[in-house]
Amino acid sequence: MQVSLQALKAFESAARRGSFKLAAEELSLTPTAVSHHISNLESRLNVNLFHRQTRQIILTETGRILAKATTEGFRKIDNALAEVKTAGSVVRVTTTSSFAAMLLIPALQEFSQAYPNIAVEVATGEAVDNQPYIIPIRYGDATSVAPGDIISHELFDVFGARGMKPPCWSAEPVTLFTTEWKNAALPAPPLAAWLAANGLDGANIVLKKFDQELFGIQQAMTENSLVFCSTTLTKRLLNANLLQQFGTSPVKSDLCYYVPDKPSFDSRNTHTFLNWIAGLLHG
Amino acid sequence: MQVSLQALKAFESAARRGSFKLAAEELSLTPTAVSHHISNLESRLNVNLFHRQTRQIILTETGRILAKATTEGFRKIDNALAEVKTAGSVVRVTTTSSFAAMLLIPALQEFSQAYPNIAVEVATGEAVDNQPYIIPIRYGDATSVAPGDIISHELFDVFGARGMKPPCWSAEPVTLFTTEWKNAALPAPPLAAWLAANGLDGANIVLKKFDQELFGIQQAMTENSLVFCSTTLTKRLLNANLLQQFGTSPVKSDLCYYVPDKPSFDSRNTHTFLNWIAGLLHG
DNA sequence: CACTATAGATGACTAAAACTCATCTGTTAA
DNA sequence: TTAACAGATGAGTTTTAGTCATCTATAGTG
Known part of the structure; x- marks a missing residue:
């Protein structure tokens, strides 16, 4: 009964962009995939993360807490990845x-x-x-x-x-x-x-x-x-x-x-x- | 050419525990899976993350940087998840x-x-x-x-x-x-x-x-x-x-x-x- | 007031990972 | 010298993630 990291990633993006559609674009997925991920997440955690209105999703209080943490956590990881990727492709020298x-x-x-x-x-x-x-x-x-x-x-x-x-x-x-x-x-x-x-x-x-x-x-x-x-x-x-x-x-x-x-x-x-x-x- | 979050998770655990075997236990996987994840990560990032010695792995400098960030990032996310899971299973009231x-x-x-x-x-x-x-x-x-x-x-x-x-x-x-x-x-x-x-x-x-x-x-x-x-x-x-x-x-x-x-x-x-x-x- | 366009939900199916098993290597400790 | 161990490697399988087709509800539009 573990949550998947992909689902969290999808949630983070959807929370940040305020839309499943935009999150899907950001992650190169279909909106369907994002929707699946988030409903999966919600049922595993047994909480609602978004209030669904037509053509608009709004974070719940719980969602906001999770969004903040995931955004910060993934950003930290992404920054390090970018740094390490750079280390993998360019060599810097002083002499x-x-x-x-x-x-x-x-x-x-x-x-x-x-x-x-x-x-x-x-x-x-x-x-x-x-x-x-x-x-x-x-x-x-x-x-x-x-x-x-x-x-x-x-x-x-x-x-x-x-x-x-x-x-x-x-x-x-x-x-x-x-x-x-x-x-x-x-x-x-x-x-x-x-x-x-x-x-x-x-x-x-x-x-x-x-x-x-x-x-x-x-x-x-x-x-x-x-x-x-x-x-x-x-x-x-x-x-x-x-x-x-x-x-x-x-x-x-x-x-x-x-x-x-x-x-x-x-x-x-x-x-x-x-x-x-x-x-x-x-x- | 994206790195996978599971691989990062495996790396984080291996870095923290100092062993693929222990990481595998922690994540309920086989050591093989951890090994695959990490070599995958290394080839995608084009860096070595561990120095392999027999029966001992040691983080490289690059690995240390990535380990620090992933540990912190995942901890942040995990804490929030625990909080949200709690919210999903227990209701707290004062009155x-x-x-x-x-x-x-x-x-x-x-x-x-x-x-x-x-x-x-x-x-x-x-x-x-x-x-x-x-x-x-x-x-x-x-x-x-x-x-x-x-x-x-x-x-x-x-x-x-x-x-x-x-x-x-x-x-x-x-x-x-x-x-x-x-x-x-x-x-x-x-x-x-x-x-x-x-x-x-x-x-x-x-x-x-x-x-x-x-x-x-x-x-x-x-x-x-x-x-x-x-x-x-x-x-x-x-x-x-x-x-x-x-x-x-x-x-x-x-x-x-x-x-x-x-x-x-x-x-x-x-x-x-x-x-x-x-x-x-x-x- | 109907009509269309849009965001998302749902379910069946498929592609792509993640994972395991069997096997192999190099080293350490007995 | 050998047994034991941590990890590497490659093939095969399972699980997950993703897509497509279809559906719902509603906000705009003429």
Whole structure:
């Protein structure tokens, strides 16, 4: 002797719209179905929910009480469903402007070809959208990040603009763009380690610093000079032959891309997306 | 591509109980049905709601959001349903202690024989239960009550204990119990009108006053004396031959029994009950 | 004042879910 | 190593929800 949820849904709609006909339209049913539902409900509950007048139904006192509760209850559920459905169809990401501009956004086209049903929205900047579901891809210190959250450890190397002739590391002064993060807590680019690994002393290197890797890379490209930066950001430019390398060896850094609390991003599309990102960074 | 409410119900239960098996028990289903519902839900929403481990399911972040909303939403609806179901099976009344004790409660047995499926609960006293659904049967001034709310207009007359010999209105002093309401706004019992209607001057009547009609009636019965009170309260005692009349004529009063906002008490059982009460008072 | 149009009620029938059963998987605990 | 257990999966069945045809009552309309 349980009431059916469909019947309650029909009742809620009829109560809200004030008509079985309109409720039927709203629910894509026939008015007959709504009528059946409501009389079923009334006989199961043993109360009248509507006063029937010709071409007009009016909620009874009891009906009003039930209508209020069902409207509120279903609204709560519907809102959550809408939220969850969104989570199922769009992936939202925030990340640094360098990563977004140089890798993520350019590569997104490939993602949508591979997964046409998943929309991706990218936001950059400090807009601390603590909305649920938004995935923050951060650039940080690998030694202070949970290992499971890390997507990739960063390698650093020197790159030069297309067509440059290889730099002469021991003669005249060489200009090298590098990055000095605004956020002092971030590990600095491992330039000393790179010099050591490549057997250089760096005595004739003139450093010029930007606060975002992106700017240094762009500057190097337009000024036909060199930049010391992470290998992931330059991957696409190398492939496109807009940057070149000079046989130097990359060095590991303490920097990494990571997603805080990564295992909690567990919806299907989020998972797909994060796997794809990992491939993008490692492949 | 709509999600089904049954599936949501199954999910809500599984989320709350932390197990498909327990949810199945709660909903009187097989675990298979719950499993089907949830995988259906997951594929329609395109999200994972549970992490499946062996013999253990754990809500995903998304699942937690949906679980919270569905639990709250369904609880709201269920509470209202319980309330409405109650309204369908039990009728609650408050009224004066005199009316309850002398007419309503004694007659209730007949009501439950006629309508075995309707339970009636009677409360008396000032406990201003403004709960929904409680029917207040009040005793008041007919001239200041909406006509549609009135159940019956009261007639007043003099009654005596069983076996008394008829009083002699003109000789020795006659003791007459009557009522003086605590609430001064109530019309007084129409004693003057009754005396006039019965051609008496009342010169030798000694009045004794109680603040409830019930007390005067009881006193008259135990002391073998007379009481001036409403005819409805004495109806049963007359039938049972515990009280008698002496050929006097009853007079109308401004007092009535009424239910504030009576037309709003429109559930089936309430209606049945109020009709029965009306019959009780008029018949 | 009849006539038509309209909202809903009713009952028989059908389509579509919801549910179960039998079987299978992976893991835990004995 | 095996029994036991929670859940997954697929096919088949039952129940429910929905439709169609028909009917009622009445509010507008000419």
